[in-house]
Amino acid sequence: MPQGKTAQKSGGSRIFRCSSGFNQKGEQGVETVFEAVMLMCFGISWPISIAKALRTKVVEGKSPVFMGVVWCGYLSGVLHKVFFSMDWVIMLYFINMVTVATDFFLYFKYRKTEKNTLLAS
Secondary structure (H helix, E strand, O other): OOOOEEEEEEOOEEEEEEOOOEOOOOOEOHHHHHHHHHHHHHHHHHHHHHHHHHHHOOOOOOOHHHHHHHHHHHHHHHHHHHHOOOOOOHHHHHHHHHHHHHHHHHHHHHHHHHHHHHHHO
16 A cells, blocks of 8 residues: 555445655655656746746736736645645645736736737837
C-alpha cells in the first residue's frame, strides 16, 4: 500500500483516502517535495510574464480565460490543502495565485491602453 493512503473494503471495492501527507513518524512524504517542485516550476513563468508586461506595456497574445482557469486550479490546490493535507506547500499556491492575479490585472490595464493607441492611429 502506498505511503499516505489507506484502503477500506466497502462492498467488494476499495476506497482510497488521502492522509495528511505525513507518515507515521510525523515526517512529510516525498509527494510534498514533488508538489513543491511542480509549483515552483509553474510559478517561474508568472513573474517573467509580469516583467514583460510592465516593460513593454503590451499584452497581446495573453488569454484572460487561461489565466482564470489557472487561478481556479491554484484555488483548488489551496482548498485541498486546507481540508485534507495542510502543510507549508500552501504558501506556494498563494504566491502563484497572487502572481496570476497580478498578470490578470495588467492584462486589463494594458489592454485598454492598446485599444486607445489603435483607435488614435
